[in-house]
Amino acid sequence: MLRTFLRVFAQLLRRLVSRVLIIASLALVALAAAVFIGPVVPDVVVEKLGVDSLDTILNILASSMLAVTTFSLSILTGAIQFASSSVTPRTRLVLRDDTLTNAVLSNFVGAFVFALLGIILRATPFMGRSESALLFLMTVLVVLIVIGSIMRWIDHLASLGSVDASLESFETIAHRVMSDFVSRPALGGHVMDRDEILSHSGKPALVAERAGYLEQIFEDYLQVEAEECGVDLYIPARPGDYLLPGMPLAWIDGNTPDKAAGDRLRSGFRITSNRLFEQDPRLAVIVLTEVASRALSPGINDPQTAVDVVHRLSAVLMDCAPKPGAEGQEDPAGDKDRIVNTRLYMAPTEPDVFFRTSLEIIARDGADRAEVREAIEAALDRLQTYGGPVVKEAARASRDRLVQGPAD
Structure with missing residues (x-):
């Protein structure tokens, strides 16, 4: 709490x-x-x-x-x-x-x-x-x-x-949010593949009651409430997802909670009309990408700002994959799991998502700009050379998609 x-x-x-x-x-x-x-x-x-x-x-x-x-x-x-x-x-x-x-x-x-x-x-x-x-x-x-x-x-x-000050602020926020994400990919709960999470879709669901963005999850509060109810929560949504009424916030494994308990569990998910940077590294990456896309628009025509964004994004994407020893994953010694919120199960955002919503979008918008294409190639080279194993694979897959053609 x-x-x-x-x-x-x-x-x-x-x-x-x-x-x-x-x-x-x-x-x-x-x-x-x-x-x-x-x-x-x-x-x-x-x-x-x-x-x-x-x-x-x-x-x-x-x-x-x-x-x-x-x-x-x-x-x-x-x-x-x-x-x-x-x-x-x-x-x-x-x-x-x-x-x-x-x-x-x-x-x-x-x-x-x-x-x-x-x-x-x-x-x-x-x-x-x-x-x-x-x-x-x-x-x-x-x-x-x-x-x-x-x-x-x-x-x-x-x-x-100013553009420079805004970019610096966005990059600082992106590094902070991404660092929090890789250290706590499941918000202190169990890290699971998305398919494993979806395999529990037949269980009773805790559903959203209003439309909006999942702004943030109060994981400590959910852990306490889930412990009191004697249930495990398999959470398919990530902060930043847009939800409609009736969509599942979590699937419940264990005792079926009554309405009052269900309302308490639901209050651990804040749904609002806007997204928030906390717990949402996708938003931080998207905002940087938007700056590049705006700079490449015909009305502004500033490709060097887009190149600057590509360089900054490469630094952010360098550490976009959870590392061994993060909360919810096996520690380097391999003898125990570092689980803080034992009742929560989540699937972390895949590195591919960050590449698709950043460098590949800029490649599409700057396809007619040689300097932008060269900057993206250089960024992918750096990530494939100096990134961790998961980041290297994501960069390689992103390059393959770009060779086939920019994202639509």
């Missing part, structure tokens, strides 16, 4: 609204501390601080932060629109959760909330000279934070939404 909780918590923290609420809450705590701790501030400190200028500083901070926040949000919106039209619509998935952007904007909003509440408190009997002295010190700290945030924001704006 801890792994699932930490993953969901990290996803929430990446959202702008979460960071804004946290910073605003810290502003409230700071103001409350000024009221309660202020009376113990020594008189000598109160006399030396410029408390009389506090109202002016708070007013300037409140008015300027409101304007800066509004302006910054308009820039972010424009960057998302530009990147969506010139790079790929999926750029919003990265810019929406960009750590630096969200940190800077939340600091601006937090400073605005701090200044606004500070102005209100100054008009109440709770704020004497001692409390105002402590509030003055906190205001100076907030001003320093704002100055630092503005400097970071100016530097970040130079690349926000």
Whole structure:
């Protein structure tokens, strides 16, 4: 359960609204501390601080932060629109959760909330000279934070939404997601061939109740619930699959759960209208491929960006196959299985899928570009030479398909 909780918590923290609420809450705590701790501030400190200028500083901070926040949000919106039209619509998935952007904007909003509440408190009997002295010190700290945030924001704006910055972000995400996939190909459960999973299709099924993408699987939660129900779950779907109502989320082996237990098991599968990078390495590969396809379109005509994407994809595909010792597979010593979620059975995505949805798509779209064809040939050569056994075989099969003709 801890792994699932930490993953969901990290996803929430990446959202702008979460960071804004946290910073605003810290502003409230700071103001409350000024009221309660202020009376113990020594008189000598109160006399030396410029408390009389506090109202002016708070007013300037409140008015300027409101304007800066509004302006910054308009820039972010424009960057998302530009990147969506010139790079790929999926750029919003990265810019929406960009750590630096969200940190800077939340600091601006937090400073605005701090200044606004500070102005209100100054008009109440709770704020004497001692409390105002402590509030003055906190205001100076907030001003320093704002100055630092503005400097970071100016530097970040130079690349926000650009093709190069977007590609770098996509590649970083792809490496992270692919690394998680190869280390936990079955999310800590048993690794099985897809045919073995499908052989259990005659068993009772836990089915989807709505249409949408399988965004993520809460594997720790499913393990606990399956243990309580005394069942094993054979899961045919992978995060990123599109499901319709009635399609199986898992086939159940063991005691047939009642409706309440079935609903609890079903809540371990999150189905939404969008895909998420976590647990979905196919999406990370597809997004990089979309950048290359967009660059090769007649309206943009930028084959060198496509070549750059091919190089980056070769680095990602180098490690797209689970290795011995990964969770759910036999460890290098061969004496035991590293199974964490013993009630779950899944089939990992085959390396062929990654090649079909990346290099072969780019080969189709760039068939009339010699530099793109040469880059793909070089990428496949590298993968066949330096990749692991499974990757070498997938690269060889991909080359054979390309010789026969690009994917339709």
